Amino acid sequence: MSSVLAVVSLLLLQTGVQGFLVLFAGSSMDHLEITREAILQTTAQVCNQLASVEGRDFTLPPGPLTAEVLALACSSSGSAKSFQSAISDVTWRNAGVDFRHLFNEEYHFDGERFVEGRKLITDGLTSVKANVKRGNFEAARQTLGDILHTLQDFYSHSNWIELGNRFPHPNLIRSDVSDIGPVADKSTPTCRSCVGKDCQNNILENIIRDKKLTSGYFGLEPFFSTKPKGKCSHGGSLDRTSGQEPTGGINKDSLESNHGNLHTAAAEVAVVATRQLLEDIRGAAGDTDFLRMMGISKNGSRVLCFVIDTTGSMSDDIATVKKTTAWTLSNPIIFVPQDFGPLMRTTDPDIFKAQINALYAAGGGDLPEMSLSGLQLALTGAPPSSEIFLFTDAPAKDLYLTGTVNALIERTKSVVTFFLTGSLGLRRRRGSDQGQGQVQHSRMAVSDAQLYRNLAQSSGGQAIQVTKTELPKATSILVESSSSSLVTILQAVRSPGRADNFSFTVDESVRNLTAY
Template identity: 50%
Template sequence: MTSMLGTALLGLALLAGPTVAFLPIGGGTSTHVSITGTALLQKVTETCRAVAEAAGHEFNPMGSSPEELVQACLGPTATGEVSGANFHSALQEIYTQNGLLDRDFSNSAPYHFNSETFLEGRWLITEGMVAIKANIRGENFRVARETLGRVLHTLQDFYSHSNWVELGHTEPYNNLIRLDLPLENLADVNTATCSDCASGICPNPILPNILQEKKLTSGYMGIISSAKPKGKCSHGGAADLTVTTVPRGGINKDERRPDNMALHNAAVNAATAASLQLLEDIRLAAGDSDFLRMMGIARSSVLCFVIDTTGSMSDDINEARAVVNKIIDTKKGTQDEPSEYILVPFNDPSFGPMIRTTDPEKMKKEISKLKAKGGGDTPEMCLSGLQLALTGAPASSHIYVFTDAPAKDIALKDTILALISSTKSTVLFFLTEAGRRRRRSVRAASFEDYKDLALASGGQAIQVSKRQLPEATDIILDTSTSALVTVLQQAGNPGKEETFSFVLDESLHNVTIYVTGPSITFTLTNPAGVSQTNTEANGKLGTIKTVGNLRRMYLNADKQTGTWQINIKSNEPYTLKVTGQSTITFIYNFVERFEGPHPGYAVLSGHPHTGQPVTMMLSVIGRKGPSSVTVGKVSLVSVSGPDAMSNSTMTDMGNGDILVTADVVPKGEFLVILEGTDKVSNSEFQRQSTTQMSVSKVNFQVEVDNRVEPGRAFRFPFSVMTQGSGGQYFISARNDRNFPMSYPTSLTLTTGQYTNATLTITSPADTPSGTDVTLTLEAKSSNGVDTNYVILRMSVVTKITDFVQPLCEVVSVLADDCPKDVSQCGPFQWELSANLTDGNGTGIESISLRQGNGTLSHTSLSAPIIQANYNASCCSQIVEFVALDKVGNVGKCYHSIVRSGGPPALILSLPLWLCLLLSAFLERP
């Protein structure tokens, strides 16, 4: 199968629709991405419906777009604006990793089930499922999504690259996701499997005896060599060198051609069904709530605080506590209620631990424990605490830092900048001067470093007195909200008068203008020519509040669409930001094209490369899906000026995805700005990114599987190249778990040539399974001018030997009192009793009701045999409950008392899709 990041959302409108092709870039409408998208949306829809029914409210999406699905999924609490951006981002992360298997492991047979590597391919799938479940348990959702993308690619390849559908199978091969079940009837290396096909396009070259004996085989793929065992099938295609070795031809069903149309369609359908089966297993292990959190579906963004707890911070801690309590109390039950709370304290020399919870009362309790103590008169470990927050919080989070001293760990500044760029998170600093000036660190850190970080992230560095802090923290209430978008962001030059224009559209509300910096005067003018200066606290256009170096202006509620202008004068550097609430937004990634058997686009972890066209993959999100907006222009704009890129082209990839290519970019730091038309209101809109980006002459190449075992050294190679001056480049690496690492601290680079090196990281033997590790690897020239970085996310997973599902044995069913006439069922009850065991496994961790409106109870989970008892009205005639063991294996009990003219249906520990199929069959009159 082929993959293409460029068609990342082609499957999104196909909640249950058919897919018709496995084609490379430019070749069709269905790829790994669309098969994955179809399966994900169908499973998310099923999960949302189950959550809605359990909560007692109706699940009724107004349309098929992801935005409308998210709105319906969140239910009655979604009273305000609900953005689908996080859901889109989660999908993109899965699609990206899915596609990267064709770049990083194109010549690895097990990742694609080539060359009859069935046992090895299945091991990759099952090991990946263990890692996904462990990461979800640890709330490390991004790593879980990345692993899911790769696992789905391998699973889907089985159906296209093997002869499974040629053997007449139409259903998924359940044994691929079950290590406790055997892979049977595999063709051995000495068994011929294909006939010669001189033309290369024979409809079915599988030998008749292989089909008759139901032998399982797959095509051999040779990217470097044409050799293959005698008589074996080839994969086929232009990149496969074995196609010229007899037997010639190929059996892959990646593309839909006239000669293989039926087989290709069967492979697509089987791959989609298999993806749904795997997703259902993960959903059952994770639970509906965490499954949706993994998919980026939650009420609002997280509330993340990083707080200095040294002796002079008592007032600041009290204010942070008050803000948290206010947000929790005022936003509870609304769309703006945070979906998660994160708290990272820091002191000197300690920082952390990171505390994260979805329980608002626990957050209140944790922040109430913070006390100001210690720290002396030295700067603190602020950036170490911020590093934990950036790696622990979801991408695009708002992180609020409270401190009154420069950073002691200023050496982390480049790492923080890399993490900000990678996560696209926004950092806001609340800076209060301590009563006594603290000594500067050796690196002479100052508040200016915080301003640099805030500017790079699109945040603010707000300097106030401790007495003024309560007024300044109102900005947290502004930004801890759903569907927050940026309309304009600029950094002004000191001593220069400038006028900035921005467009407000009909969908925007709660529009707020922030101007940060000392000694600033400004005049705001609306489309009708009405103006208001910064000296008018309550004017015709809005209300202005000034505290410290921050001026915050709330525009009046009546909507005024069109082009606005703000004229600013200042003798000091300043920042300007215009925000509002709207579901019209966009997400983007800088990408680079990769070649090979299945070409595609890979997301750049670091800066785009100097001297090459800059390419972005951009997804536009409208109020009713991508079809409800029209994109007019995408530009790169300088942070410090209005210069936009030139020689850019846009390619519409469909469903709101746009490939943007620019030959020239602004000098220095730049941002992305998008202009278009909202079809719902027929008004023009403008949106801007927040994270600064620049190009670099330094290139990284890293290919790494992200799974690490506790106690074992993990080695991965990397390569560095510069298009600038050769010479010595300094290498630095940091990880957020402080795991020991070894790597060369410098490399001598030759212009235009990659230099190879290796980094080794070792996780302690007692590292909990499911722990994620974020590693930042940087290269910098000796003069500090040229630099770039790469971010790697790894998962520490204990090797699992328990792959056996919990077993269910129904002991008794008492349903004789249930009347045959269902309309008379009200007064009557039925009961079921079952024994659950985990054999020699790790033990059952939880038992939960999946279907049925009755009451489920069970004896102690620590007992060798657990007795489960279910009681329900005769009106609720089906029950399914799920037993989950301690490593994520899922066992199911399903029972129906529906009268069908035969004995009651009894289905034990079967896959859900088969349970439903049998149930439907048994319930037929």
């Protein structure tokens, strides 16, 4: 069974059987290109209008419009990486509909499933707006990719273009209007057989005259794929209904499709329709949150998350964190004080200041701490690809969470950096000063520190072990590593006590190269 699915997937990539081509489109426009072009155009318009309101210049250089060029024009060059990542999230989620919903007609407007397909779009659009409002931008992008695929397929799979329309359907994304116009019922013939390979006039004249919507039927299964009498097929070599009377198809997925002469018109209208849907989201979310959904903000779009041990021996560390994090106040912040939680999210610098300044060291000191529980809370509460900084001088008590934390790191693609101020040697111990219970020693075993190193390495972060007096210097890494345009060129594990040589390549695009 798995080998059959693998073959089907490959054929889909090459033929675009369920919509505009996904990959290898040649001169045709595929789902990825349509989506990317619409996102870039819409984002450029948003940035242009924002610049006008703020009295800034907005200038696009000649040449192709790219994420990097547009981020610079939007006065947010540090967001180029996150902007490109957001575009990829949407485009690849769009492409994935052909695999997740291959046999679901409504996801492709096949088989005249117009009511169901439209409901997918309007329900999904409501979900996107709700997720943007809650700051769940990844979920918003995923749903956006899903509904854009269905929206774009309407223009490729239906006869909207054959009816002479060169503009988007006015009601396809509106939840307040149920009418999508006359639709051919199941008993109404809609097509005649193509003449050889010529399918340009296979839609019946009365369907065109009466402006009735229809779409092609599609089936992959030999001997079992059928369609109602007189109905159009999707068409193409994989569509088993296209050999049944009336033969041929009406899809406009590529220039080589049965109605490939209308492919360019369908793709151009799909771009405009995609932009209209993006503008609808923008109108509900506002310019700032729309740009954040697209990975763009003036101060970079990476979310910073701090997990801080607040037990008794951490007073010096907490003081350093307060000083070092002052620069981050314009970035989205997620904050998890231990032992452990509650989690706090904010983009408000005053709220963050109040929370961070309220920290004080108390208790603990006699046992390992719940550091992995705090990290788990951060990984589940922060958006994917966040930058997480954990400060502790104690070993982890909750080792049973190691597998869970590793799985969350892999799923979220977040980077975790540990600042460890407990000296290697004996375990942490509580001293007593005439019964006052004052913390005097903070130590962790080599194996304890190795756990943190392993987690850092698996996430692409670092485990930095310093004394408490050295911590202020070490936290400069926090400032540098939180840059939105940061990329890791090389990460390697060194052999303790032995000199190592590592080779890597850089080009002129690399600036501010730093080695730790």
